[in-house]
Amino acid sequence: MQNSGNETDTDTAQEVIGEALAFKDMVWKWLTDSEMWTVVLLAAVRIIIIFILTRLLIKVVYKVIDKTLSHQENSKLRMNPRRFITVGGLLKNTITVVCNFVMFLIVLSEFHFDLAPLLAGAGVLGLAIGFGAQSVVKDVITGFFIILEDQFAVGDVIQTGTFKGTVEMIGIRTTRIVSHTGEVYILPNGAITTVTNFSLSNALAIVDIPIKNERNLQDTIKLIQQALVSTNENTPEMISSPNVLGVQSLSTSEYALRIVADCLPTYREKVERQIQMDVKQAIEREEVLELQATKGEEGTCDGA
Structure with missing residues (x-):
């Protein structure tokens, strides 16, 4: 019985050694092939x-x-x-x-x-994804049409719905807009239905200046025109010289003179502020001169 057990152990060891040698031969053959x-x-x-x-x-x-x-x-x-x-x-x-x-x-x-089953499987998978993610597909298709139709581009100022700002990024699925106060809006392209683009054409700055009825109309227009000369020279965003159209509104205490000027896209507010500031300063200077002249006349009368 003991000899039989030893023979079994010997056979097992020989089998292991044989398998190891066979594996070594296989690896060696593979390495030297x-x-x-x-x-x-x-x-x-x-x-x-x-x-x-x-x-x-x-x-x-x-x-x-x-x-x-x-x-x-x-x-x-x-x-x-x-x-x-x-x-x-x-x-x-x-x-x-x-x-x-x-x-x-x-x-x-x-x-x-074999690429045929792979391509066929990709087609079936794409079809399944298309049915399961219709909103994503809509966003992608809309994104392509936005680029293709040149509706707006990076850097344009647009408004869609209640969102207004500068386009920072146009992606295949989303568009990122940054408002002038810093908020970032990330909109799915499929949600962009109506767009107002403020960057496609020149803007028109419109300013109404209220003037007291006591001031002479023609003298005031000449004063404003003189002030607008420097505005045109110092405002590169302005395309054409500002034009005083005339009286826009009239009340018992004042009348309003309308001023218009063509300017670069998205610079309308800046040009309007500059026009108002220059006209306001010119009127203030004129009022100071008138006040000084009035005091001078009063002093002359008192001396007499």
């Missing part, structure tokens, strides 16, 4: 070449996009340069995603993956 390593090295070289070519292709396309947009920017058909930034960024992101996806498929083919 020149044909296998040749295939692996060739596949690795092809993958590296594919990666390098993809990066070069992306860079070339980037340069083509930049050159094309630069040519359009310098052409006679001038557009807002911020729109070129928006369109260029979107095109570059799209090209990067497409090229990397194609590179991924080519690399998989190097490992002998």
Whole structure:
């Protein structure tokens, strides 16, 4: 019985040793298989070449996009340069995603993956996601149409619904707007239905100046016109010289003179404030001179 147990242990040890030797032989054969390593090295070289070519292709396309947009920017058909930034960024992101996806498929083919079931599964998965995330799909489609139709661009001042501010980012799914007081609004593109763009055309500054009825109309208009000369010279945001249209309203105590001026988009409030300040200062100076003249006349009368 004891000899039988020893023989069993010996057989087990021999089997383990045999399996270890077989595994060693298999590993050694795998490590010394020149044909296998040749295939692996060739596949690795092809993958590296594919990666390098993809990066070069992306860079070339980037340069083509930049050159094309630069040519359009310098052409006679001038557009807002911020729109070129928006369109260029979107095109570059799209090209990067497409090229990397194609590179991924080519690399998989190097490992002998069957791409047909993978593409079919991706189509079914995309269809399922489309049904389950219709709002996301709507946001994406609306984002493309915003860019395609040039509704607004990065840097434009817009208002949609109750939200007004400067467009900071236009993404595929969301748009980020920063208000003039610093609030950041992140809006799904699908929720942007009606847009007022304040940056597409020049603005019109409109100022109504109240004047007391005691002041002569023609003298006041001449005084305001003289004050507006310096306003036009010192306000680069103003496109045309301010124009005094005339009396806009009339009451028993005062009348209002309307002043208009063309200015750059989004600078209407600044130009209006500058006009009001210059006109106010001119009227104050005139009132001081009139007061001094009145006191001088009173002093002359008293002396007489």
